[in-house]
Amino acid sequence: MANYYNKDLYKILNVNFDASVDEIKVQYRKLVHLYHPDVSKNESDIAKFKEIQEAYEILTNVDKRKKYDVIHGYYKEKIKKQFEASYRNEKLKEKLNKQKNPGESSFTKSINDAIDNLFTLKKKKDDNFDNKKPINGDDISIDLSVSLIESITGTNRKINIVHTRPCPNCGGRKFINGQNCLMCKGEGEITYNKKINVKIPQGVVTGSKVRIKKEGNLGQNGGHDGDLYLIITVENNNYYSIDKLDIHCNLPITPFEAVFGTQVNIALPDGAQAIVKIPEMTSSGQKLKLVSQGLFSKDKTKRGDVIINVMIKLPKKLSDKEKELYKQLSEISSENIRADFDNAK
Numbered sequence: 001m002a003n004y005y006n007k008d009l010y011k012i013l014n015v016n017f018d019a020s021v022d023e024i025k026v027q028y029r030k031l032v033h034l035y036h037p038d039v040s041k042n043e044s045d046i047a048k049f050k051e052i053q054e055a056y057e058i059l060t061n062v063d064k065r066k067k068y069d070v071i072h073g074y075y076k077e078k079i080k081k082q083f084e085a086s087y088r089n090e091k092l093k094e095k096l097n098k099q100k101n102p103g104e105s106s107f108t109k110s111i112n113d114a115i116d117n118l119f120t121l122k123k124k125k126d127d128n129f130d131n132k133k134p135i136n137g138d139d140i141s142i143d144l145s146v147s148l149i150e151s152i153t154g155t156n157r158k159i160n161i162v163h164t165r166p167c168p169n170c171g172g173r174k175f176i177n178g179q180n181c182l183m184c185k186g187e188g189e190i191t192y193n194k195k196i197n198v199k200i201p202q203g204v205v206t207g208s209k210v211r212i213k214k215e216g217n218l219g220q221n222g223g224h225d226g227d228l229y230l231i232i233t234v235e236n237n238n239y240y241s242i243d244k245l246d247i248h249c250n251l252p253i254t255p256f257e258a259v260f261g262t263q264v265n266i267a268l269p270d271g272a273q274a275i276v277k278i279p280e281m282t283s284s285g286q287k288l289k290l291v292s293q294g295l296f297s298k299d300k301t302k303r304g305d306v307i308i309n310v311m312i313k314l315p316k317k318l319s320d321k322e323k324e325l326y327k328q329l330s331e332i333s334s335e336n337i338r339a340d341f342d343n344a345k
């Protein structure tokens with residue numbers, strides 16, 4: 001489910017946001033034939049094929065589709081549409097009833113008010129449906145991946161969270177006049193999404209829980225709101241790793257940089273960067289230490305080191321000219337760098 005939050009899955013499958021599963025299936029079969037790797041070896045077609053499969057998988061799974069719809073605002077649109085349809089139905093019934101029994105009216109609540117209530121995040125007085133005792137909102141948690149560099153420097157993220165709250169139409173009672181509430185479909189609660197900015201502190205590791213106060217589900221009747229917990233996964237990185245408060249960095253340099261020296265930027269906690277001078281004649285495996293530039297302890301009284309492990313790396317390809325120059329180098333090279341190694345046998 002890597003990036004699907006950022007894509008318009010309905011557009012990918014070329015269907016309306018309220019398309020039925022059958023409609024989606026028909027459209028999927030059409031598209032899959034067009035872009036199937038057996039038909040086209042074109043790279044962009046293969047990417048498109050994967051995208052179509054991903055969209056299909058999400059939109060034909062009830063739970064995944066609902067979550068996607070909530071985050072993208074389609075859920076709100078769908079409810080609105082269903083409401084308008086049922087409203088027209090009720091109006092029609094009302095009209096017919098009035099003709100039969102003048103003076104009787106059934107569906108009086110304004111649909112627009114109900115929809116406004118549904119998606120208003122502000123707590124209103126009419127949340128106190130039954131004057132019941134305070135109920136605290138639940139804590140919620142979501143998974144969040146950060147890069148290893150972000151875990152070192154700390155980062156800010158904009159995230160979508162899905163909340164639930166009692167249905168404002170039926171007050172969580174699920175039924176109105178013995179019938180399933182139209183707004184929540186008898187579930188008693190509704191979900192809605194909210195975008196918030198969160199700060200991920202430096203030093204998180206896989207499994208860290210970052211607490212965002214009062215961003216969980218809303219409390220009712222004066223109860224306090226729950227908290228949001230971000231459950232962190234730190235993505236692997238070939239070049240940086242963390243050992244307690246120390247940051248280890250495998251630094252690739254070219255053979256020429258090894259000979260002549262160079263300067264490199266190294267990511268440090270709190271978004272800072274260190275400019276590190278690699279001295280001339282540095283060999284692979286040589287380590288440089290930046291003392292007290294690593295991660296901070298929780299109470300900020302200690303700080304680890306940054307340990308740079310130099311790795312000389314050759315380019316993937318050499319031109320003929322480069323090869324020729326290396327050849328000349330090898331012919332004039334005089335020192336046996338394996339003398340110690342050979343003696344050690």
Ligand SMILES: [Zn+2]
Binds near residue numbers: 173
């Ligand atoms: Zn309801």
